[in-house]
Amino acid sequence: EAGVTQFPSHSVIEKGQTVTLRCDPISGHDNLYWYRRVMGKEIKFLLHFVKESKQDESGMPNNRFLAERTGGTYSTLKVQPAELEDSGVYFCASSQPGETYEQYFGPGTRLTVT
Amino acid sequence: GENVEQHPSTLSVQEGDSAVIKCTYSDSASNYFPWYKQELGKRPQLIIDIRSNVGEKKDQRIAVTLNKTAKHFSLHITETQPEDSAVYFCAASTGSWGKLQFGAGTQVVVTP
Numbered sequence: 001e002a003g004v005t006q007f008p009s010h011s012v013i014e015k016g017q018t019v020t021l022r023c024d025p026i027s028g029h030d031n032l033y034w035y036r037r038v039m040g041k042e043i044k045f046l047l048h049f050v051k052e053s054k055q056d057e058s059g060m061p062n063n064r065f066l067a068e069r070t071g072g073t074y075s076t077l078k079v080q081p082a083e084l085e086d087s088g089v090y091f092c093a094s095s096q097p098g099e100t101y102e103q104y105f106g107p108g109t110r111l112t113v114t
Numbered sequence: 115g116e117n118v119e120q121h122p123s124t125l126s127v128q129e130g131d132s133a134v135i136k137c138t139y140s141d142s143a144s145n146y147f148p149w150y151k152q153e154l155g156k157r158p159q160l161i162i163d164i165r166s167n168v169g170e171k172k173d174q175r176i177a178v179t180l181n182k183t184a185k186h187f188s189l190h191i192t193e194t195q196p197e198d199s200a201v202y203f204c205a206a207s208t209g210s211w212g213k214l215q216f217g218a219g220t221q222v223v224v225t226p
Contacts, residue, residue, distance in 0.1 A: 004157075031211050042118075043158070043203060045213040056213060058115075091158070097211050101146050101165075105158045 002026070004106035006092050012112045018080040021109045023092030025074070031055075031095040032075050033103060034067060038088035046090075049075060082113045116141040118206050120217025127224055133191040135220045137204035140185065144206040147180060147187045148214070153200045161202075162189070194224045 005024045013019050025032045034046040046065070047057040051072035060067070064083070069075040079086055089110050093103040117140040127133045139147075148163035164171045164178045164187065171178050175194075180187040191198055201221050205214040 033213065035214075035216075040219075042120075042218040043205075043214075043216040045215065048211075048213055050211070055211075059213070093214075095211060101163065101207075101211075102148070102160050103214060104160075105150070107157045 004092055004094050004104050006090075006106040006109050008109060009107065010110045010112075012114065013082055014114055015084055016081045018078065019082055019111060021077045021079075021090050021111070023075045023077070023106060025092070025094030026096075026104055029094035029096045029104075030072070031097065031103075032069060033093040033095075034075070034077055035091040035093065036088050037091065037108075038085075043091065046077075079111070082111075084113050087111055087113045116144060116206055116208075116215040118204060118215050118217045120204050120220060122220060123218065124221045125223070127194050127222070129194060129196060129224055129226050131194055133189075133194055133198070133222055133224075135189045135202055135204065135222075136186060137188070137206075137217050138184075138186040139206040139215075141206070141208070141215075142182075142185065143208050144215075145209070146207045146212070147178070148205050148207075149176075149178060149189050150203045150205065150216075151200045152203065152219075158203060191222075194222075196224050196226055198222060199224045 032049040045059040089108040092106040145166035150158040152158040177190040204217040
């Protein structure tokens with residue numbers, strides 16, 4: 001079974017530009033989460049989809065961040081316009097409610113804003 | 115909201131010794147406490163988890179203990195090996211699909 005995949009693995013952009021990150025969850029997983037780790041600090045929650053609906057977006061830092069999950073499969077996270085403080089590693093995770101609570105993480109996208 | 119604190123931030127141990135990482139949480143509604151291991155350049159992977167109806171759980175060389183009254187939980191690694199070197203994150207959440215609130219991570223270095 002394929003795990004969670006993310007694209008790109010690394011992105012370097014200039015301040016003010018736009019970047020779109022993509023996450024493909026494990027097939028059949030209704031829950032999809034976005035997290036971010038900045039400068040070696042803790043991994044912070046951004047938002048949670050259940051299928052195509054936003055269940056919790058309390059962690060989104062501001063309106064420069066837009067997440068979508070059209071059709072309830074893959075998700076995109078767009079940052080527009082990017083700022084220096086947006087640099088970090090963006091993780092996606094997926095899970096399926098049931099006996100196991102485990103969230104399966106993707107490899108992350110390292111975003112560098114210069 | 116939930117706040118998770120993790121200590122120490124770095125931990126250096128001799129191969130064969132034990133390692134202990136401690137976390138505290140603030141939200142008494144939290145009922146699920148996973149531990150993730152992230153090796154350099156790889157994705158975080160679940161190594162063990164515990165739910166609030168259990169006080170201790172063990173899986174080979176890894177064990178987790180939970181004290182709900184004191185709101186703290188700990189990861190114990192026995193007979194450490196060089197491949198245990200990684201960053202370890204504790205987390206807390208409510209429910210089966212709640213967001214994970216992570217600690218800041220512990221860099222564990224196991225020296226031969």
